[in-house]
Amino acid sequence: MPQKNYKQAIQDPIFSIVTEASENLQVECYVIGGFVRDFLLGRGNPKDIDIVAVGSGIELARKVASKLPGKPQVSIFKNFGTAMIKHGDLEIEFVGARKESYHRDSRKPVVEDGTLEDDQKRRDFTINALALSLNSSNLGDLLDPFDGIGDLERKIIRTPLAPDVTYSDDPLRMMRAIRFATQLNFTIQLQSLQAITENKERIKIVSKERIVDELHKIIASKKPSKGFALLHKTELLPIILPELTALEGIEEIEGQRHKDNFWHTLEVVDNISETTDNLWLRWAALLHDIGKAPTKKFHKKIGWTFHGHEFVGSKMVYKLFKRLRLPLNDKMKFVQKMVLMSSRPIVLSEDFVTDSAVRRLVFDAGDNVDDLMTLCEADITTKNPRKQKKYTNNFKLVRQKIEEVEARDHVRNFQPPVSGEEIMATFNLSPSKEIGIIKDAIKEAILNGDIPNEPDAAKAYMLKLGKGMGL
Structure with a gap:
């Protein structure tokens, strides 16, 4: 294969400093891996740069740092034989060329010093083994012993x-x-x-x-x-993720079939990925139906059902996150909440939407109501154009209703218009279950639309409740 030169890839001043430092130490050095791959693919300007030295990568990192303005700190990882420098928005990692051998029970290699080609052989893929020379004698030349550039083209x-x-x-x-x-x-x-x-x-x-x-x-x-x-x-x-593969397959009994929930789930994840970069909302899309496998039942009169799959699925989220050592914090709770509520807007979109039902949806979803609607809209995977149009329009109506109800009733992140202290002062009560009963009754009256979400109306309703309770 003819030699190719890509000096245009190494125009950043950092590369000339690395070249100068390597010549001071009399070691060869190359930029390798993702930086080269992404440059050749035209994927912007990579900010992670991997430098391999035929010699000590740590010594080269120290020499480069001494030549940079402000002499940045060198982070050394002795166990891995690597060093890293942060310079502006760049992260430059240095490693000595090495060859590796592995034990069967571990992915941690036994490392020895090696040549550039030894180092390229230990790389995972040909497209990540591409190297550009940073040596004055052949600056910018591509070293590609495994035809990685051909694999990029193919x-x-x-x-x-x-x-x-x-x-x-x-x-x-x-x-x-x-x-x-x-x-x-x-x-x-x-x-x-x-x-x-x-x-x-x-x-x-x-x-x-x-x-x-x-x-x-x-x-x-x-x-x-x-x-x-x-x-x-x-x-x-x-x-x-056995919870996902458990969803695969279509069963048929007495001519009644259900959809393949595994492949449906993948469609939902693709749909949501077109509208949001929120990683945890994408996780919610991936897991929204995992409760369907354990809740699947066949009934002669009504066919296949998945009753309570949202509740079961939300419980499964915790176990799955714990097993995979995903964060068990507000991110996990968000995914649980989305899975638990994933069918609520769908029910609203299929029936006549009452203000009360929308109020309860907004109350329960709080600040996540928009995310919930995004998830439900992504859940439309029907290939029937008429049905798709109908569901899409119904969700538009639900969104419109949410805006109207929220503008009027302010139930998102609901704060009761009457506090427990006010109830105690009004009826001369000490802390007791009656206070909770009155607060819950006021909240229910607001959500049902019996009274507006306003202090005066809530206080009048409180007095009426108190009278009925003999307070």
């Missing part, structure tokens, strides 16, 4: 070594292959895809945090369904 994910070796050595690379295929809209080479299936059980030695990091990137991509279809095809998905 849009293929392929490993530099035999895929079985690559994936068995470091099983996280199976997730990375699927993630890159999803993000870049590439195809995984058939031999590589088969090797992922053959090595699927090896994913169990990878930490949950690393797996989730790759899942996040798949979910955050333009079309997440591609990644989940690949996880399904390679049989990794039942190991990582």
